[in-house]
Structures are given as structure tokens and as C-alpha cells.
Amino acid sequence: MRYLTSHITRYIYEGPVSQCLSEARLIPRTMPGQRVLQSRITVDPEPAVMDQRKDYFGNDVTSFAIFRSHDRFTTTATGMVEVDAPGEELQAMSSELAWEEAREMVHAHADDECLMAYEYVFDSPYVSTSRELGNYAGSTFAAGRPYAEAAAELSHRIYKEFTYLPKSTTIDMPLLEIYRNRAGVCQDFAHIMIGVLRSLGLPARYVSGYLRSGADYQGAEASHAWVAVYVPGSGWLAFDPTNDMIPRDGHVTLAWGRDYGDVTPVKGIALGGGEQTVQVEVRVIPVEEPATQKQSQTQIQSES
């Protein structure tokens, strides 16, 4: 599936901002099953400096600095990206590797892949592991159960047992509090799932990206987030607990890291400004095949 993507982030400040330094992770990743055909980022006001680099996790980062006084600032990322219908992921889904065995392989660094995945076992700034989170896994992680199957059920349970409630949380809210409230947005759903898995010693990472827009849904959409788990021998397997689905060719991957903090789409430091209002618009328009009715309904649920 081929998409035209557009992601506009607008900050409107109460007072003037004298300078602003910012980092954006808005260029989709090039990876198996996903190709970036075009990509462009513009910033208004015109930045004095703009640099491009790869971060620690291999994500593309655009950094820029504005030194003239301004009271609003807009980044616009547009591009064309091609996403394949999944093939390998489904194979991984049928992996029979028990979750305890997967954990053992990762902890023992059975191969270099396992060693690299080991990084995603540890606590990160937004995801602290705990016994309480680990307990949530319960019978889902019954002894000897295949890891992929258990992870799919965990994703499904989070979808069912947590309420999707826009604006119900802030990024600074402790994960346990969100967990106890059983409500949040897509970031929280992803963090909860990661937290449960890591509390069991399993590697899980945070993925930021977009969902395709539906034909009858063109309103303000936001960036999305989901989870990938590492199944030794099969690779990283993605789950979208907010939508109770395995990402297919309707998910465009922007970046991944340990949690939201590693992949924040736009972040920065502004001097001055006072209160700020943020507006985000995301469009992901299929350019070859028209969207089906069914997919667009999924989209309405998944705004986050």
C-alpha cells in the first residue's frame, strides 16, 4: 500500500519566544516491508540551522534552531511511503517458542540479535517495571505458553480491560497510576503492555507511527503508538493494543525506542513563551487503492 503522509505540529504561545531548539522524529523508517519514497520537513519560522542525523536507535532525527522572536511555530512533515502487507510477522505469530524460553535466550544473549533485544528488558524513563504490573500478566503467561500467542492475548486484554479516553492522562503521570485507573490514550496502552512484559523480564519496545486515514474520516488525527516484542528466531513482532490488532499495511512506522521519550515526534526547548497550545494534524492517504469501509472504522477508534 502506498500512502501520502502529512503531519503538521503547531505550537501557539501566549507570549513571544526568543529562541527555540527542537528535534523531530518525523521521517518514516526505511525497513523490511516499508520504503520511504519521498520525505520533506519544513519549519516556520525559517530555522537558522537544520541538521539531519540517525539517533541511537537508528531513527532519522531532524534538529533545528530558531533564533528570531516568534509566537507560533509549525513543523510540517510530508512524504510518500510504501508499506507491504505483512508476511514475516505472521510467521512469527506461529512461533511455538515458549515465553520462558524466549526470556532465557534473550538474557543469555543466545546470539547478537538477542543481545541487542536485551536492551529492551530494562526500565526506561517512562516505563518502570513492578510486581504489580507483572501480576497483570496472570494466566495469559501460563507456563510453557508460546510467547507470540501470550503477547497477542495480552494486547487483546489491554484493549478490552482499559478504556480509551482522550486527554485522560499526561505524559508525566506515573505508569502505575494509569494502570490502576485502567484508562488512557495509545501511548499509555503501549507503555502498559511494555511494562507488563518487561516486569516478566521480556523485551518490548515502543513504536511511534501513523494509521491510515479512512475515506470518510479526514478530521484532525494524531500520531499513534504501538508495541513490538522480540521473539528469538523470528524477530520483532508488532501489536497495537489500542486497536486490538496486529499492524498490517495500515500502520506506517516512524521510529522506535524504549518508550515515548526516545521517539517523541517533536520536542524542544523554547525560551519564553508562557502557556502553549499544541495542534496536531496527521493525514495518511492511500494513493493507489481506495480505502475500504472496514478500515476507516478502525481508524475512528484509533485516534490518539
Add this chain to the structure above:
Amino acid sequence: MKEKVTTSLKARTGVWRYVPQEGHWDEALTPGGFPRRHWRDLLVALGRMGPEQLNRRWRAGQQLIQTNGITYNVYGDPQGKERPWNLDLIPLVIDGREWEHIEQSIIQRATLLNAMVADVYGPQSLIHKRQLPAEMLYANPHFLRPCCGITPPSGVHLHTYAADLARSPSGDWWVIADRTQAPSGIGYALENRLVSAQTLPSVFNQCRVRQLGPFFETARTALMALAPNRRANPRVVLLTPGPHNETYFEHSFLARQWGFPLVEGADLTVRDNRVFLKTLAGLEPVDLVLRRMDDSFCDPLELRGDSLIGIPGFVQAARMGNVAVANALGAGLAETALQMAFLPGLSRQLLGEELRMPSVATWWCGDEQPRRYVLEHLDELVIKPTFPRFGQNAEFPAQMSAAARKELAARIEAHPEQFLAQEQVDLSTAPVRAEQVIAARHVVLRVFAVWDGSSYTVLPGGLTRVSQQDQSLVVSMQLGGGSKDTWVLNAQREEVAYQRNADPLVTPRSSAELPSRMADNLFWLGRYAERVESSVRLVRVLLPGLSGEADFGRGASIDTVVHLLGGLGYLPAEFSEGSLATQRWSLQRLLGSMVFDPTRTSGIGWNLKHIRRVTWPLKERLSQDTWRVLQQLETDFSSTPPTETEQRFVAAMRLLDRAIVTLSAFAGLLTENTTRGYGWRFLEIGRRLERSLQMTELLRVGIVQAPFDVDPYLQMLLEIADSSITYRTRYFTAMRTEFVLELLLADETNPRSIAFQLANILAHAEDLPRTGEAAGDATELTVASKLLAAIREADMEDLATRDALGNISALEDILKLIKTGLYDISDALSARYFSHLTPSRLTSF
């Protein structure tokens, strides 16, 4: 013969009844109680000295510490005060040959840790080859992912390295801690040396102690060579978290010593991926940042987003190779206990050598064999979290109940990689002065290495820290432990004695490079110093009046004092009630509190505290003498006053008289010993501005608001302004308002008059830079000339004329005009030169 000598030594040093602790190595005495060879000279000298003389020398040392302002900030001190540096006068003596072993070991360890850090932030082959556990990176909160791939100049991640050493009962040295973040202590070690060499001069010379000076030159030269592109005359700054940091004294000391500006995050800015210093003349590029701020705080954009003290964009500037950072960003990861378990292997792998000095024995439970050992030997070990989080402490299974021990073992089994075990550290003991005796206390030696251009050079000495109590093995400056100088003997060659850099104001760079924040502080130093002087002068004139001893002419009375203090805002509104005796008593109390009570708002002590606040960041900019004068003032005014009224009065008067002299010394130092740079101009403008404000207030209260009989007020004003004699010799007459105004308002030759201040402000302001960020219109100049013109045009007789109701409105108007104008000047200067310092909210999104 030899035996006889040592016996008599034993007898002589025995005066001190020094008894080492059982079961520990003693640095000074052999197990048989005889002085070790390298301690003999010192012990003999101490024996001759006896407790009295040693105490005397110790007090002299304390005096030096006080006047040099050596302090150590203690977090959580309710008084928020710096604590004077705690130095025990008896040095730790180390034999030259033994030192060679320490030196070689530290060079090796610095080289090894630098290689380890370079690998972690580079190819990471150590974890891929399983030579270092992946936890060292992935679970280490000090592993800074954004710093991966940044290669510092010459591959030097660790410019400075420090290690804490302890000596086991068998006499072997062990490394008990590695310091790679921003090692502190070098400055304290040097100050300790200055104090001990001055208080024990003859034995110091006799011992041929190795000098510390050359090390500091090496460090500086090698540091400069690390600047990107080996720029010829690189600009280096020392970045400090600020005056509240525990080792701020050392930051300012080293900045001064090396001649680098001491800056805080707000003094720097990143433009075009380059770091700049904000100065009065504009932005000046910075090539190298010597960092005493923890790396994770250095950049709120890429590192800790909640850091308010960092520089946004700093990491990117380092990544682009436009600025060198020492120690490199991310270097703080090599302070773990975890690495200790792996260093022997790493040493063989990376250096092809055996590790020369062992670390304290360490077992990481993440590996199976060590784990088994730990679980079998729990009782003998200390258990620690692999990466301690805040509030997590070491656990001592030996002191636990069986149940607790079992529970701990279960925790280890559940998450073995989260635990490591270390041997209990035994510390050696050394003699410490304790009033009448010399006691044995535990010591830890911190040694330092710096990059010297091709390898590492070790400071021939170090910072020895002492436990506070007899048996305590806890050695912590935060907990109030003491420190010692460290004497390494057998100086082989002629070594250059260390010289204090006494004249920091003479630097090769132009004074326009004064960081804007410094200018701001100097301006306020001027204002507060003048406030102190005007309070001193006011109280000194009013206080005797209350005792009825001074002669102000016929009308001096309680009423006059009440009116003056009330008008100046020192008295509560309801004060005039009560009998004369009550009033006199209250006034004495009030004036007494202005002298003796540092918590009284606007009192002398209160303003001195503000002086301290603004001079702290200026420490490396003020000359030693200036610093000493300010220190003297503070010491004087923090003395405890006598309780008896009469004595209290006498003490207050003596203090005030002394203060006038000390303040004159301060003014004199500024005039005679300070280069006429921008810093001096800002200080002068601050002083002049404050003095004119004070005089404006005095004239308003003393003349405009004075009751019908104005004479006593005029006399008092002249007295406060130190202008009585001038008045008498010039006018040969009784008190006349117009003459007093002539002298205190309009006379441009009288250094106390308002016109004199304005003329000076004008002259200084004209010389301030007007380029870069300071360009623009010059409100301060127009206002100052307007005020000066108004005074020059005014007729003093007109100003002194009262109408039938006794109003003196012409004077009232001009004083109002002056006061508003002075505030405008202050605002204009702040807006022009300090504006970027107004607190800006750092918004993270």
C-alpha cells in the same frame, strides 16, 4: 645504635599517647609501635611541638582557611551555609617508592577506563565479545545514548580521573571507587598543601615533599591541546552547576588558578551548533568546556529534559566537533562497582597487562559462578544494588536475622543481575589531631590523574579524607569528616613550588569578555557594599545620640532620631507612643539589632549576606585582598554581642568604627588595585547609584519632612555624610539649609554629593560597550545628563525656601525627579546588559 634511636623516638612521640587501632594497618607506626621510616621526621617534629603548639598552628591554619574562604557546601544544612573546610594539620605521609606503585597503577587504570568508555560510546565490541556485561550499558542510568558515536579530540574521554584508595590490614592498596564524571578534590588538595606548608614550614622543607605545582601546569596545557582543530589560543570555560553545589569553592578556585572564566549554563548559548559565551561585548565562541556539571544535566534538549541548568543544543555542538568537553559527555558511566568485577579481564584484553592495583573484591551476581559464591558467603560480604537508585543502600547480611538473610538470598535469586557483592573494606588508620591527644582515625586517599598529551600524569599527593569518629569506617565530607594534606616524600629533582595565581584580573583577553552575569553581580556588589556603608554611617551617628553623649548642638533629641528612623522606614508606625524612657530603650534595641542581628531586614548583617551571595560567583574575579576585606566584615558582624547594655553599646560603636575603616579599605582596593575594565565600571555605577539613592532619601526625610526646627537635622545629615568639617571650614556659619544642599546635593567636588555620583555614573556609562547585544538607545546616558543638568541649573536658595506653611516644594520636586531618574538608569542598564538573564521559562514539549 639504630634500635636506640627508634626507642628514643618512641619515647618522644609517646608524649602524644598515640595508639593505633587493633587489626588495621597504621600509616605511621609499625605493629611494634615504632615510627615507620618515612614518618620519623614528622613524628619527631610533632613530639617536640607538643599539643599546645600544634593547636596554635592548627588555629593559624583555620585562620588561613577562613581568609581564603575555603568551604564545602553541605546539602540540607538548615542554615544553607557553606561549612569551613575541615583540615587536620597532620599530613598523610607516603614513601616515595611506594608512591611509584600507586602512580603507575593509577596511570594504568585511567588509561584502561578511558579505553572502556571509548568502546562503550564507540564500537561496543566489549559487550559483543561478552567481556563486559550488557548491563553496564543497558541498565546503567549514566549510559547516555545520545552520546554514542561522539568521538572526543584525541579519543580522550577522561581528561581527569580520580580514584579512592584504601589500605588493607596487610598493607596493600585497593581501589574502592572510581571517579570519572567530574572528579572533585584537586582544588582542595592544593589548598590543603598551601595551609600545611605554611603552618608546618620547617618539617615540610625537611621532608623533601614533592610539589604539586607542575601537575597543574601539565593539566592546563594538555587541556588546551584538546580544543577542536588544535586552535592556537582556545577559549576555555569552567562550567559549574552554581554556587549551591557542594564543591563550588573548588570550581571558583580552579577557574582562577587556570585563568578560565567560571560560567553557569545560562552564561552559554548554542548558535549554529557552536557554543558561545554571553559577554558584555556580545557572543564569544567557546572551544572547550571543562565541565563540573554532571553530564546528564548539560543539555535539556537531548539529555535530562528537566534540567534547568544546562545548555540546549550542547550535545549537538559536541557531536559536530565544534566544542570539546572534558570529561566527555557520558564519561560518568565508568563509576560503577560493576566494572570492578571485570577490570582484570579488560586490562588483559585492552592493554595486554595485568591490573597493577586490585579493586575491592567484587562479585556480580548476574554471572552464575560469582552468584553461587556470593550466596555461599553472604555473611562475609556487603550486598549492593548493581545500579543504586535514590534511597537504595548497601546491605550487611552479617548483621541480619536468619529470616532477613533468607529473604535477601531469594531477592538475589529472583533478579541476580540487579545485585553485586563486595568484600567489607578495611581502612588503615593515621594520626589525627584531637585537642590534647593524637588519635587514630581511618583514612581514604583520593588520587588524581590528568591527561598530559600522550598519557596520564598523577598528582604527587592527593586528598586524604578522615573518618569522623574513632571506629567509624564511614569517610564522607558530606557527613562532616575531615581532610589531610598528603606528603609524597623523596622529591628527586628540583621541583617548582606552587604559586597562587594572585592577580586574576590581569588576563590576556579584553575585559569586554566579562560574562554578562558577572557584570550583573558586580553591579549589585557595588550597591550592597554602599548600602552597608550607609547603614554603618547612619547607626554610628544616631547611636551615641541615644546615650546623650554626642553633641549635635542644642536640639539633638530622641525626637530627632525617631523622626529620621521613621522617615527612612525603620520604625513601625505606632512607635511614637510610650514614654521617653521606653522610646530610648526601644531605639537602642533597634539600632543594636541593625548591628548585631543578621536576620533583621535591611540591617548591616542582612546586607552583608547579600554581598556574600553576589560575591560567591565573583570569587575568581576579585583579588585575594578584596576577598579578605569582605570576609573580615562578615566575620566582624557575625560575632556574638555582649548581653549587658553598656558593653553592647561599646561593642557596637567599636564594630562600626572598624567597619568604616574596613569599608574604606574595600573602596581603596577598588580604586588602587583594579584595572579599569567593564567589571570595575559596573561596580562603580552600582555604588554611585546606591549612594545617590541613599542621599536622596536622607535629604527628603531630613529636610523636606523635617519639623520646624531644622538645625539638628542638618547637623545630623552633615555628620552622616562625613561633611561637617567641610561645612565648617567653608561656610563659617550656623546651619543654613541652602549651604547644606549646596554641599550634599550640588557640589560636584564632594564625593558624598548627589551631583558627584551622577557625574561619575555618566562618565562610566559612556565607556560601556555599545556593540552586539548591547547596541541601541542609551536611556541611562540621557537620564543621567538630564538629572545633572537639573541640579546644575537649580538655585539652592530657591530650593531651600519654605512657604508660610513650612512646605519646601521645590526641593521635594527635584528629589522626586532624581529618585525616579535613578530607578530609570538602573532599569535601563539591566535591560541593556543583563536582559537575557531575566528568568526565562524553559518549555519542554
